[in-house]
Amino acid sequence: MTQHFIVIGNPIAHSKSPEIHAQFALQAGIDIRYQRQYCPDDAASFTAVIEAFFHGGGMGANVTVPFKQVAYDCCAARGGLSEHAKTAGAVNTLMINEALLQQGASIKEAIYGDNTDGQGLVNHITRLGWPLDGARVALIGAGGAARGVILPLIQAGIGSLTIANRTVSKAVDLVNELSAASSVIAAQQIQTCATKDLSGTFDMIINATSIGLSGDKLPLDDALHCQYAYDMMYGRDLPFLQHFEARDAQTSEGYGMLIGQAALSFERWTGHTIDVSKATEALSQNT
Numbered sequence: 001m002t003q004h005f006i007v008i009g010n011p012i013a014h015s016k017s018p019e020i021h022a023q024f025a026l027q028a029g030i031d032i033r034y035q036r037q038y039c040p041d042d043a044a045s046f047t048a049v050i051e052a053f054f055h056g057g058g059m060g061a062n063v064t065v066p067f068k069q070v071a072y073d074c075c076a077a078r079g080g081l082s083e084h085a086k087t088a089g090a091v092n093t094l095m096i097n098e099a100l101l102q103q104g105a106s107i108k109e110a111i112y113g114d115n116t117d118g119q120g121l122v123n124h125i126t127r128l129g130w131p132l133d134g135a136r137v138a139l140i141g142a143g144g145a146a147r148g149v150i151l152p153l154i155q156a157g158i159g160s161l162t163i164a165n166r167t168v169s170k171a172v173d174l175v176n177e178l179s180a181a182s183s184v185i186a187a188q189q190i191q192t193c194a195t196k197d198l199s200g201t202f203d204m205i206i207n208a209t210s211i212g213l214s215g216d217k218l219p220l221d222d223a224l225h226c227q228y229a230y231d232m233m234y235g236r237d238l239p240f241l242q243h244f245e246a247r248d249a250q251t252s253e254g255y256g257m258l259i260g261q262a263a264l265s266f267e268r269w270t271g272h273t274i275d276v277s278k279a280t281e282a283l284s285q286n287t
């Protein structure tokens with residue numbers, strides 16, 4: 001039987017998720033239909049779209065910009081949130097909480113939210129062979145993407161974490177908020193500073209800002225060094241990576257994170273584990 005999935009966003013035409021999930025389905029040997037779903041940018045429309053989708057027999061939905069926080073609020077008031085969704089403050093994966101259905105909840109009361117973005121990053125870094133255990137990590141950015149990767153990075157065993165942001169108060173607020181929400185995060189010493197003041201040697205520096213969209217460059221100190229540099233953005237020239245390539249670091253853009261988070265969503269929905277390296281290779285041959 002064909003299983004139905006969607007990715008909801010605005011805009012949505014550019015999304016690569018249907019191709020990625022089609023590749024996963026091929027690997028898993030199952031029949032799926034995965035479509036892009038445009039939605040007007042307001043919470044009422046989002047809720048109406050997802051309720052109609054799940055009422056119509058939909059198995060799972062991905063959520064992208066600008067609905068990740070709306071999806072969080074929606075699931076918090078309905079079928080619940082995973083630990084990763086709670087600490088991320090955002091949902092990128094929707095499904096039905098079957099346990100609630102069995103307890104008599106209606107479908108709309110059982111819509112449940114998870115967040116696989118941060119684990120997708122950790123999975124990609126692991127596939128790259130970059131060691132995380134004990135690593136001294138600097139994370140640049142304090143927005144939604146940075147927030148979602150903090151718990152998975154700590155769970156992966158990093159040694160220390162410094163969060164740098166253009167607006168330092170946002171980094172400080174983020175650390176305070178997440179430490180109050182999660183004992184795992186509270187147990188980790190997290191330093192904060194302004195991006196321009198980030199200095200010294202790290203094992204890994206991760207760019208979780210949206211600066212690449214504007215083509216501007218981060219103010220990176222000459223005394224800032226790392227062995228591995230990762231930019232969550234992908235598919236364009238990335239001055240952040242060029243900066244560290246010129247200083248002999250190994251670098252990666254974030255397309256593998258996108259595939260990693262998609263694979264985890266697919267696994268949550270279908271129970272099929274994906275060989276992400278194999279899927280990535282097949283996808284690169286198709287483009």
Ligand code: NDP
Nearest residue numbers: 141142143144145146166167208209210211232254257258
């Ligand atoms: P947000 O808007 O929530 O946060 C933006 C962050 O970028 C803030 O820390 C902001 O700093 C910083 N920033 C923006 N412009 C500048 C600038 N000119 N100079 C310095 N800092 C700047 O965005 P998200 O966190 O949601 O997304 C960040 C990036 O991560 C996006 O590019 C997105 O595409 C990417 N991403 C990639 C994923 C993947 O699968 N590969 C998954 C999720 C996100 P300040 O607080 O000072 O404003």
